[in-house]
Amino acid sequence: MILVGHSYGGVVITEAGRHPKVVGLVYIAAFAPDRGESVSSLIKDPPPGAPVPPILPTQEGFLFLDPAKFHASFAADVEADKAAFMASSQVPWGVEALAGTIAEPAWKTKPSFYLVATDDKMIPPPAQRAMSKRAGSAVVEVAGSHAVYVSQAKSVAAFIEKAASEVVARAT
Numbered sequence: 001m002i003l004v005g006h007s008y009g010g011v012v013i014t015e016a017g018r019h020p021k022v023v024g025l026v027y028i029a030a031f032a033p034d035r036g037e038s039v040s041s042l043i044k045d046p047p048p049g050a051p052v053p054p055i056l057p058t059q060e061g062f063l064f065l066d067p068a069k070f071h072a073s074f075a076a077d078v079e080a081d082k083a084a085f086m087a088s089s090q091v092p093w094g095v096e097a098l099a100g101t102i103a104e105p106a107w108k109t110k111p112s113f114y115l116v117a118t119d120d121k122m123i124p125p126p127a128q129r130a131m132s133k134r135a136g137s138a139v140v141e142v143a144g145s146h147a148v149y150v151s152q153a154k155s156v157a158a159f160i161e162k163a164a165s166e167v168v169a170r171a172t
Contacts, residue, residue, distance in 0.1 A: 017106025024167035029117035062092035075147035
């Protein structure tokens with residue numbers, strides 16, 4: 001089984017990927033924390049000039065992006081109507097998730113692959129490159145926003161398929 005994670009989903013696959021049935025990890029513009037790290041620790045010192053995501057004040061323990069700034073910050077290369085739909089259908093993100101730390105990252109023992117979204121305004125590309133390098137990931141860069149899986153769906157799907165093929169080839 002291969003796990004694919006986008007954004008915070010990278011934290012999930014980093015921890016869940018330790019399961020014995022998991023044979024590889026694919027990060028799509030995602031966080032790839034190390035032991036003891038959390039999203040909070042990874043975002044506390046952004047690179048100089050990095051855009052600040054338009055996160056609204058916490059609402060009953062949940063975070064949302066400002067819908068008025070969603071298109072420009074999260075999905076700049078997505079058609080306006082799709083970006084508006086995405087903004088209005090956001091799933092709330094529990095603020096407590098920011099502090100969840102990794103016990104042992106799966107990328108230390110499993111092959112990993114990382115797609116850097118070069119126009120991302122949520123997780124700066126230099127941060128993506130640093131995390132992917134640290135994890136020893138096979139990397140591809142795609143011109144796209146944080147919503148690269150929507151704007152460049154064929155490229156993202158091809159990357160996931162290639163990662164899966166490489167993991168299968170290594171296992172045989």
